[in-house]
Amino acid sequence: MLKQAEEILSKVPSQVDYADVRIVQQDSEDIATKDGVVEALESSSSQGYNIRILKNGVWGFAASHDMSETGIDATIKKALTITEASLKHKTTDVCLDDWEAVKGTYKTPIKEDPFQVPMEEKLQLLIEADKAQRVSDKIVVSQASYQANRERKYFAATNGSRIDQEIIWTGAGIEASAVEGTEFQNRSYPNSFRGQNQTRGFELVRELDLVQHAPQVGQEAVNLLTADICPSGEFDLILDSNQLALQIHESCGHAVELDRALGYEASYAGTSFLTPEKLFEFQYGSPIVNLTADATVPGGLGTFGYDDEGVPAQRTYLVKNGIFEDYITSRDTVTKLHEINKQYNRKSNGTVRASSWSRLPMIRMTNINLEPGGEDGTGKAWKLDELIADTEYGIFMSTNRSWSIDDKRYNFQFGTEIAWEIKNGTLGRMLKNPTYQGITPQFWNSCDAICGRDEWTVWGTPNCGKGQPSQVMYTGHGASPARFRNVKIGVVKW
């Protein structure tokens, strides 16, 4: 296939400034069970290619599933026609950074190929886990899900880059919903919205041990029906790592996307309060807050060998000792940043991906991580038990239920499935309908303790939406439980 990508590239007229070709094959398996019965069992395959051309300082992009000679010729012609339409209204030139050509291969290291595990075994595991959640007749819906994805990407560019990659990711989870009268509660394991997902094989699913955890999931959903409502006020908040992962995603990950900060996503996803003049100066968080974009973390859902512009995977500090240090970038946005902020002279840090062959590659989160306590500049490596014992009064929240943030990434509000009250250093009563709200930099500046690497998990977020047309991307977030002081809690009552 890499040879075919080269052949397509060779048909692009030589007068272009730059061109690249990506051939992508995607295979996936999805299983969803509901109430002990398989509700969805699907196997999908999709293959196609795209041609991205930079000519006279403007981009053109065309994609097709038609890999015949006439199909390829038509796609190249379309991409060139598009550059001509853009050229008529050009105001500035697109410039690429000077990343040199790369020749490489990458394959996700896995122990057990999920596509080779017998389907009967997968179904049995899910149905057993689904049924094991039904610990009470108050459970009205029990569900289990599994997904496996394999993406083969072949990349050839006029600068000489030649890359082939195979990314595999797998995920699974369970969820129980309980109803009593008008009260509705749900619990998930190990995380809400499709469980845990990582660039790993079926070994991840086995490690999750869904069946073993299922009864507790069902019981907690039932217990929540009669739990007390989360109190309202400004309290200390400890976030479990699965909720902190989404907090990072929304209030840091999207905020550091350079295309957003430069206004290129203003029409849909919005912009960012982290504007370029804030680089190297803005106090984003407290001194122990260190956030990284790291596409090299083993198992991270945003882990790969090379991005879709042929730039190698990297680890970059976004926030170091609380100070805003960098964006996640692409080859054509860093050159814009060079013009705006003369102190910034870095090349792309390799975060560009497309969700399929038919989509334009754009800046996407890789693994955006809060570095664990006990490491360079992150303070003490707390244990969760110690952190609770050190909290006089507070709320411990786990597992996301709702999320929302404004279009500059300032005002956020999250709800979680469950919470517990902390009184005099002890975890007490279970609380339902917990919510908290804040303003991003104020919130991160209130972080005073982060648990250590022993409790650090790279959570997968497989449903990150961005761009027009919409692209759903898989991203990762390393996090361990952390404490935030004086947060507005219980902002909604129902």
Place this chain on the structure above:
Amino acid sequence: MYGKQKLKQIAENVLKFSKADQTEVLLSVSGNSLTRFANNEIHQNMAWQNLGISVRVILGKKIGVASTNSFDESSLKHVVERAAELASFQEDDPNFESLPEPLKYKTVEQDIAFATEEELARGVFTVIQKAKAAHFTASGAYANDVSEIAVANSLGIFAYHAGSSCNLSTIVIGKNSSGFAADVARTAKEVDAETVAKTAVNKTQESADPADIEPGEYEVILEPQAVSEMMAFFQWYGPNARIYHEKSSYLSDKMGQKVFGDNITLIDDPFHDLVFPMPFDYEGHPKRKIVFVEKGVLKEIAYDSYYAKRYGAENTGHALPAPNTLGPIPLHMYIEPGNMSREQMIKKVKKGLLVTRLWYVRVLNPKALNITGMTRDGTFLIEDGKIVKPVKNLRFNQSIPDALNNVVSIENKLTQLASFEGELIGLAPTLHIAKWQFSSGTLF
């Protein structure tokens, strides 16, 4: 574009290869162009085309689905075999009875329009020029979508429909304000780029220098875009047979009961003059106009073939593509218009907020149907019937049923609102709601 005959031939091949008890094939053709702009220039300009083939195979009461985007003979054989293999691994679904039988569906005149790259760029340029003239920056997208859908099954269904749309939307950004506008039509010639530009520029000017405002309970005028964003979640979690019968819907057990105010009638009409028609659902079952809520009383909910047979109800033609874990969902639902103009409605507000759009709306509790989100791109204070000043954006936490039980008045017309990629059109009027809960502010 493949055309009806070519798609029928592909579908027949798929059905011919299958030895299953029942087989269904869904063919989705897309040919899309999209010109995106930001900072007063085109930055993403693209086109793509695809043919998706999804096969659902039934062995007794076992179901498997496989999909591909290759339609050579070996790929079609493989996708059928794969679907059958998946079905064979299954346990019986005791609630499954059959794929739907063929029924006559209303045919709709084909009306396909391809826009050229130059037409899209010209529309974009019109917006950019207007924004520049006002010393603002424009961003947005101009999309042309052409689609074909064909559904066939071994019981004799073959349904085909083709359609197209052009959708121009923009956000114009000023020093400390922004304004949104959009237009959607069948052809690029019908899209009014001048008006889109003017509306967005005016909103940006009007919303400049927004004042701080205390969160709390306010009367609101929700413009059509905001109404549509609120009602999206009602579409998913409201009249949905799966959720209704799970007792997880606000509407569960309330058939025939008063659920909203007397002035609320909710209609799903895939043939409304202002929408892009959809004559059948993703199982090939005919669609029709349905009144879900009439004068506040729940009358019907949405079913597909699975839930209709399971609960002994009539199939209302609301199937999504298989496998569907979401349940049957209405895609053409709107609130019946009232009898006042937008201006008359504003005059009736003593102290309230005019909201152009909502943003990042999420459900806090699907059964209670309470939602959170932000205002965006133009929020204004109304006092004694007059818009007095722009205000900074606010976060709301609001129950949809509470809102629909407190509607003071409804605009006398519906506005067309394109879905994100333009392939569906929603309709919404402006609403005057007596109570809306704003819980916190933001910094802009």
